[in-house]
Amino acid sequence: MNLAMQRYEVWRVQPSLDETLAKELLAMEGDAEKITDSFGCDLAFGTAGLRGVLGAGTNRINIYTVARATQGLATWLAGSKLPQKVAIAYDSRINSVLFSQTAARVLAANGITVYLYPRLEPTPALSFAVRYYGCGAGINVTASHNPAKYNGYKCYSHEGYQMTDAEANATYECIRKVDIFDDVRTMDFDEGIKSGKIEFIDSSVNEAFYECVLSRRVNPDAVSKGKLKLIYTPLNGTGNKPVREVLKRAGFDDVTVVPSQENPDGHFPTCPYPNPEIRQAFEEALKLAEGKNVNLLLATDPDCDRVGIAVNTGDDYRLMSGNEVGVLLTEYMLSSMKEAGTLPKDPVIVKSFVTTSLVDRVAESYGCAIHDVLTGFKYIGEFATDLEKKNEGDRFILGMEESYGYLSGLHARDKDAVVASLLVCEMAAYYKSQGKTLAQKMTEIYEKYGYYKNILLNFTFEGESGMEKMGAIMTSLREHAPEEIAGMKVIETADYKKSERVDIISGKISEIDLPKSNVLAYKLPDGNSVIVRPSGTEPKLKAYITACGKDENHSSALGEKLGESIEKILGVK
Numbered sequence: 001m002n003l004a005m006q007r008y009e010v011w012r013v014q015p016s017l018d019e020t021l022a023k024e025l026l027a028m029e030g031d032a033e034k035i036t037d038s039f040g041c042d043l044a045f046g047t048a049g050l051r052g053v054l055g056a057g058t059n060r061i062n063i064y065t066v067a068r069a070t071q072g073l074a075t076w077l078a079g080s081k082l083p084q085k086v087a088i089a090y091d092s093r094i095n096s097v098l099f100s101q102t103a104a105r106v107l108a109a110n111g112i113t114v115y116l117y118p119r120l121e122p123t124p125a126l127s128f129a130v131r132y133y134g135c136g137a138g139i140n141v142t143a144s145h146n147p148a149k150y151n152g153y154k155c156y157s158h159e160g161y162q163m164t165d166a167e168a169n170a171t172y173e174c175i176r177k178v179d180i181f182d183d184v185r186t187m188d189f190d191e192g193i194k195s196g197k198i199e200f201i202d203s204s205v206n207e208a209f210y211e212c213v214l215s216r217r218v219n220p221d222a223v224s225k226g227k228l229k230l231i232y233t234p235l236n237g238t239g240n241k242p243v244r245e246v247l248k249r250a251g252f253d254d255v256t257v258v259p260s261q262e263n264p265d266g267h268f269p270t271c272p273y274p275n276p277e278i279r280q281a282f283e284e285a286l287k288l289a290e291g292k293n294v295n296l297l298l299a300t301d302p303d304c305d306r307v308g309i310a311v312n313t314g315d316d317y318r319l320m321s322g323n324e325v326g327v328l329l330t331e332y333m334l335s336s337m338k339e340a341g342t343l344p345k346d347p348v349i350v351k352s353f354v355t356t357s358l359v360d361r362v363a364e365s366y367g368c369a370i371h372d373v374l375t376g377f378k379y380i381g382e383f384a385t386d387l388e389k390k391n392e393g394d395r396f397i398l399g400m401e402e403s404y405g406y407l408s409g410l411h412a413r414d415k416d417a418v419v420a421s422l423l424v425c426e427m428a429a430y431y432k433s434q435g436k437t438l439a440q441k442m443t444e445i446y447e448k449y450g451y452y453k454n455i456l457l458n459f460t461f462e463g464e465s466g467m468e469k470m471g472a473i474m475t476s477l478r479e480h481a482p483e484e485i486a487g488m489k490v491i492e493t494a495d496y497k498k499s500e501r502v503d504i505i506s507g508k509i510s511e512i513d514l515p516k517s518n519v520l521a522y523k524l525p526d527g528n529s530v531i532v533r534p535s536g537t538e539p540k541l542k543a544y545i546t547a548c549g550k551d552e553n554h555s556s557a558l559g560e561k562l563g564e565s566i567e568k569i570l571g572v573k
Helices: 003-012 019-027 032-039 063-078 096-109 123-132 165-176 189-195 203-214 240-250 279-289 322-340 358-364 377-389 417-432 438-449 463-479 552-570
Strands: 050-053 085-090 113-116 137-141 150-156 198-200 230-233 255-257 296-300 307-312 317-320 348-352 369-373 396-401 405-407 451-460 492-495 500-503 509-511 520-523 529-534 540-549
Touching: 003 019, 003 032, 032 463, 050 063, 063 096, 063 137, 063 150, 063 165, 085 096, 085 123, 096 113, 096 137, 096 150, 096 189, 096 198, 123 137, 123 150, 123 203, 123 417, 150 165, 189 198, 203 240, 203 417, 230 240, 230 279, 240 255, 240 417, 279 296, 279 307, 279 317, 296 417, 307 322, 307 417, 307 438, 317 322, 317 438, 322 358, 322 396, 322 405, 322 417, 322 438, 348 358, 348 377, 358 369, 358 438, 369 377, 377 396, 377 405, 405 417, 417 438, 438 451, 451 552, 463 520, 463 529, 463 540, 463 552, 529 552, 540 552
Parallel strands: 085 113, 085 137, 113 198, 230 255, 230 296, 348 369, 348 396
Antiparallel strands: 050 150, 137 150, 296 307, 307 317, 396 405, 451 540, 492 500, 492 520, 500 509, 520 529, 529 540
């Protein structure tokens, strides 16, 4: 009997197994492929915690895998010198309330004090609460923008960003030693409340969060000068209350919420893939906007750490990319702060290294430094924390990544779509008062600095076999690096796993001063480049393409050629 079948049989005979999961086990009897997929391995735990398909099995997210992970977290925390306190938040997904209470029960049974939000809250609110209460760790039950069949369990450090590699590895070692049925301590939830080990987070914490967000306004007067007509969709997630609240307090009084996507619903009935990066997420908002001359459409993902926008161009609504929003925010914040005389000495913008280099060009024109980090917002959070510890927190202007994640301020250490939504709307109002849309402003920036076309290609590989396929592709790329892409010679390669950069022309090898990561980068002439990495949160291989052309048509055509070429190189076409 193989390992998957052994595990399956152990689960089958558990006397008090959850009824829903027991029925699922019965249904998969005799289905060797399904049993292998569900039990063939443990759900991976990394810096992003757990993320997986809902269901029965060790490779699924359910009350037992959540409880096991939490027991491991509790063991790790008990062995640390960190405060024995954990903050917990959750989103609108299926079983998110159940999983958050399961985690709370395990932590309480281990003598750890739990601060639990009484209702769904966005990711930045969790990051804020960790720091507010001085916790040793945080848990956020969410699968971000994944489809409805997924849920997740993100673990946060005491600084409010997602766990570092070292913390995640140490926690995983503790989890690995936990028997999923025999070693998990648990306490009745109501008993945890009565004993004081589980405490609901008071609304005053939300108020403190809102105050911090509102303090990040750059041009508060712009709201009344350039009155906006807005449509907002929280995509059935956590953003509905906090985003609407800060917009209202900032003076935006013409905000319409998409009715079908207003209330929490983990089934996401009108948007199966609730990701503001894609136009599908705006379909309901676009229908609502017909004939109403709306200036801006705004969408946040279910855990409200990412925000996407669509701008009225007169003929249609243009979905702005995450890179473009980041560039616009950079230009807006730096120019406004310079004009107001509030730009700090030695300002810095922190971005992931796959975010467009156009940000660099804009920032440098204002004397603002750029600091590149690996993909993963925790690295931005770490940098902001280091600045704060050196009493240089005012230098931190903005943190960003190309996948629609932004942070302004030190109230949180993760992406914050609440503050980003506020700043985007204020920015749109500011430029409207000058007779410009955000799309027009973006064109101005392109004309000044050059047309940078940034394209993200996602290749999905489901299940255990998919993970093996992604690994094989990355190994092949390392062993057989392409000499050219789309007819352009590769002039430099970078292997972030080896921390090695190679200048192909000179043969010079230099060290990459960043943490090791499974990333391969290829530099091409004239500012063109391709970066390939597996996603840390989804079963996807990602290819980031930068195409620099003499105009928009040229850069688009070049980007398409680069995309076709890299698909062939990866063997996915």
